[in-house]
Amino acid sequence: MGDADRARLGVGMVGYSFMGAAHSQAWRTAPRFFDLPLRTEMTAVVGRDPERVAEAAARLGWDSTETDWHRLLERDDVDLVDICTPGDTHAEIAIAALDAGKHVLCEKPLANTVAEAEEMVAAADRAAARGVRAMVGFTYRRVPAIQLARQLVADGRIGQVRHVRAQYLQDWLSDPATPLSWRMDKKKAGSGALGDIGAHIVDLTQFITGEQITGVTGVLETFVTERPVATEFAGLSGTGGDETGPVSVDDAACFLATMSGGGLGVFEATRYAQGRKNAIRLEINGSRGSLAFDFEDMNVLHFYDADESGATAGFRRIVVTESDHHAYVAAWWPPGHGLGYEHAFTHQVVDLVSAIAAGDDPAPSFADGLGVQRVLDAVERSAEKGIWLDV
Amino acid sequence: MGDADRARLGVGMVGYSFMGAAHSQAWRTAPRFFDLPLRTEMTAVVGRDPERVAEAAARLGWDSTETDWHRLLERDDVDLVDICTPGDTHAEIAIAALDAGKHVLCEKPLANTVAEAEEMVAAADRAAARGVRAMVGFTYRRVPAIQLARQLVADGRIGQVRHVRAQYLQDWLSDPATPLSWRMDKKKAGSGALGDIGAHIVDLTQFITGEQITGVTGVLETFVTERPVATEFAGLSGTGGDETGPVSVDDAACFLATMSGGGLGVFEATRYAQGRKNAIRLEINGSRGSLAFDFEDMNVLHFYDADESGATAGFRRIVVTESDHHAYVAAWWPPGHGLGYEHAFTHQVVDLVSAIAAGDDPAPSFADGLGVQRVLDAVERSAEKGIWLDV
Amino acid sequence: MGDADRARLGVGMVGYSFMGAAHSQAWRTAPRFFDLPLRTEMTAVVGRDPERVAEAAARLGWDSTETDWHRLLERDDVDLVDICTPGDTHAEIAIAALDAGKHVLCEKPLANTVAEAEEMVAAADRAAARGVRAMVGFTYRRVPAIQLARQLVADGRIGQVRHVRAQYLQDWLSDPATPLSWRMDKKKAGSGALGDIGAHIVDLTQFITGEQITGVTGVLETFVTERPVATEFAGLSGTGGDETGPVSVDDAACFLATMSGGGLGVFEATRYAQGRKNAIRLEINGSRGSLAFDFEDMNVLHFYDADESGATAGFRRIVVTESDHHAYVAAWWPPGHGLGYEHAFTHQVVDLVSAIAAGDDPAPSFADGLGVQRVLDAVERSAEKGIWLDV
């Protein structure tokens, strides 16, 4: 499709650190590898500090800057607001943007509370009625191996789901000397490992199985309760480097779950698994087969087909890079030339832009995000009370 | 040591199916590869059917047979009773044997109830006062890689334990057509996956970490509630092959746990994990490092040392076959010439006979077995009530 | 560094298919993640068909087009020529470009013959004397795990190299129905698996070990000697789809090698290894340790340190994503958020631009490319004669 045939989609992004960099790479790259139905433009990026946001815009490829996100809502050249800020700001920005008629892509977790998430879903419903779209950024869904997993479940290849075991293991807080950041502050982050990384395995489980988590019992733990205040903040307070502050979120979250199809789930999210850097591990056992995935080997899906002859039955290590068979990969490189972490963000842009152009509601929707939030909330409440709770 | 210098130790074994075959191989093999301090003899094997037990004795290498286990207690040439029967008979046999002055090796789980296990511990205590020894057969402790894991924890190499994730995954009940057996009968087996295989990962966790599980919340599930009656029983009842009977035990058990050192545990035992044949998986994350083990690759231990330089830090795949460094292996083959499932039983004989000769209490003791039983019992009660329970 | 402080570097690229797409992504991406010392611009792309090159320019992000590569040499706004065409054209374009004062990045293999490669080295030497730089695109050197491998060898961590075993395994020609392409035409490609993929493992071996391959004995094989002519060509000839043509290159190449440090090498390149998609596998055994790499798990290097205590010695699975310790990765994502195939091309741009700005000769040089070519040539001659040949 030629540029002239494509309507323009101006994007404004709020926030430009880790997630902002990943989203920028996606907005830059998607139109180079995929035949997008809209002509995306990286119109504006928002940050409070004028100099730093200007530097970010130049580095990341945005055409202009704003220091107040409200300005995006007033700009006619911005059609979509991409929210890459901490969770405590999501609801306000997303609701305002949707009500202003801007499509929204919002980073996960959707919000820090169920109440906020419910308001966001209401706003998304209002917006959808006017053709304005909202999506939440559970990016890992866009890893080709995860897409294949979902497809195999949907095709009945593993039968009825009996077990889900899901882990998201990192180790960057194992060292008590690692300083405080907003991710350890309950006000900003809502929760710790639970919301930051546990949210991903909840979403992946519900996405791949097509089922809902219906009940949970959980435990949260904070192994290191005081941490050094980071130098830049310490300097401001004039007290030097010995200052510490409280960690107000969980370091680790474990929970058991019942699934809507009758299966059992076991979930674990932690930043204290020494040696595990970003290990998102999923194993699903069904009546006819099993699936296993580990993000440390992200281009691979393991699949066991119990219908296979006993002599040759075994987990197949599928390298998910076949153009004719696996989602997204036809746009990239030959078989075996694997993708990396950032590619899922590019696929997210492709799916979002395609949905907007087609007039479809993109997935995962804000309602999906709320569903995840309700699970996380039930886990938190369950952990307080020591009992099982329905979601 | 020459035979003349060694005191004789006559062994009588009760039961001769799966576990009996494994124990027999161990009694036959231990003196061939290890320099045992006692001269073990395979004196008698017990079974109810005289013809079948005679066939078993010939095949497995036992010198005589009995059809009533009480007879072992009367025989002067039997010094040790090796109990390889279903769990509902353990308490009676073990207590009688100990009270009769016979050493006892009892298969796991120690008993089907905590009450029985407590009586067994009392009997073991009485016996110990008279120099009579009791051991419970948590055999997987004797896998060299597990011994290394315990050693590394004891040496402080992984620091303070923060996470244990332990799974015992099998798939032999995935097919609803698999017929009933005593392992699915609560009266005989006590419980299902929980006691049969969950017991192993509870023991391994407590053994490796040197800590106790202090609290649990769990869930049990029976996915297939009716199964065909096996042909031999069906024949007896005269009703033909369509008869089914109820499964009275759990197919799967999952539970969360708190550890005495402040860490969190996540446990899962199931016979419905399609494609996993006997996957005992343990991963332990501590403040200074991590360990990982999978019985599907049983000669290997993975160890992450967080003190290692960041450039070369990584999980080490240790092939646990070095004579100078790893338990038991000096008696066997050169490096890399791995051991199999049965070798752990041989090591169990070696350790038991050595303890008896030295006048030491062997480990795992009946008290250790009771400790495991209390965890399993707390999981069962927790699963009924939906709450956390102290062990 | 601000844009105003950076000199401009205009790039002209010849060819825009697979390699052209990978190079374009690199030119677009490098300045977004790395602080390049020159301001790179994607000035022009060259292709013979005006419409198709215009489409490619728009899609890939080039500012202008040319239909004759000679035009690049006349343009003042082009400082560097990036050659992404088949091997038979490399020498002519590269020599002309260097003599015209343009820096050159030339895809591998450097040339189809040693004679051409020698002329290219002479041109690169002439150019270097005038401050004009030449580099050959052995991209896999820029994978962080490969950089770490070289560093560990250079630091003496594996001691004296005794064994290199290197394989490049693909399977895309396993099916005899796969049609002919220029890669199976000796005139265009020079050789088959040997030059296309064998060249990479020769370069990687010499790069990582810092040694030269000094002698070889090899064998080449063509398993499928006739293949269908691809439809678009078949149509032109008017003969329909049954036409076949001869394969004039090797399908597979195997060779033994002696290394300059006294070690032995075993090399294998094939497109007939069913199930292996792009498996570049290297294992190097030295007197003090070993290294192993497989591109199917490209963010990982395995390292065995023989100085390690016997109890815990084992291959370490190093996830090569640590900002403080591993090359390139600080510019990208947090630990464990892996890179993909294309990132090595971005790193290639970074290293090339840095060398040009610093006035250094970039590596791998044309002389390095000639060195690889001489090995490939010796293998071909050895295979004809059935004897060992010095390189």
Next chain:
Amino acid sequence: MGDADRARLGVGMVGYSFMGAAHSQAWRTAPRFFDLPLRTEMTAVVGRDPERVAEAAARLGWDSTETDWHRLLERDDVDLVDICTPGDTHAEIAIAALDAGKHVLCEKPLANTVAEAEEMVAAADRAAARGVRAMVGFTYRRVPAIQLARQLVADGRIGQVRHVRAQYLQDWLSDPATPLSWRMDKKKAGSGALGDIGAHIVDLTQFITGEQITGVTGVLETFVTERPVATEFAGLSGTGGDETGPVSVDDAACFLATMSGGGLGVFEATRYAQGRKNAIRLEINGSRGSLAFDFEDMNVLHFYDADESGATAGFRRIVVTESDHHAYVAAWWPPGHGLGYEHAFTHQVVDLVSAIAAGDDPAPSFADGLGVQRVLDAVERSAEKGIWLDV
């Protein structure tokens, strides 16, 4: 089958160190797990030192001892001679035993020279005519995963063999301080890595593929040419511990090969691969699929089926422990309860005794052993001359 129904087979074993221990375990264990058609008895073991052989007999379970192997040939109670001595003695013992009407099991390599091996084949032929059987001990054939590999090839599941890559990697000579032993003495051992471990991968290749190696070009290397004389010998010579002696065999052997079906082979045997303890690795690529095996994970075979749908194609990790489908394992333990190194020796006894009882020629025959010897011989001569040689 009852004992009374079985004819007796008296076994006499020559040598009782590493191989003798493995064979003894096999003779002891085979009748316990398998229903052998003959009643095997461990009649006599032979060693030169009367005290040491008596100790070995007691420890290993042999009923009597001899200090001269010729005595076995005179004993009526010995029906089979099991030769576990160094290669230089194989021919003399085996030929004499066969000519005396004793069945022979001879450890590999069959002999130290082709000439000796040819005489042994002639003796085996003479013996076979009289119903006396001869087998050579390429034990690894009896690993269940290897049996499955052969079956899959025979069933056409990987199609026509195009590539074999086979490695046998150990590291026990990596340290120059490791002292001399008979395995480094050309007179005793015939060759070094080539005959000791290279012989195994040659046999496995020919066994699994059902093809012959038809031509080779190879290289042998001795990395450490002088080694300490072991203390016990040094003591005898009265010169103390500083004495060194020459290594007269190869440390490593690499060779290329052509296969009778048109495929290419790449072989490597070394004792200098740091970190690889006993890594027998085989990968075979055929027109329809591939197989991969690593003895470090000996209960597993990897199989790629190119006929599989592209979406789910991948190497299957087959755990080769299914009673209904995999050779030998029905006699042992439940699925996933893996076997170890020694079990292949037990399977060897089973197959040998079964062949003797059935009046069949057992495999691998002495002719198979001669075939391997001819390959090794061609490699040695090729390495001297630097050319390809037909086998």
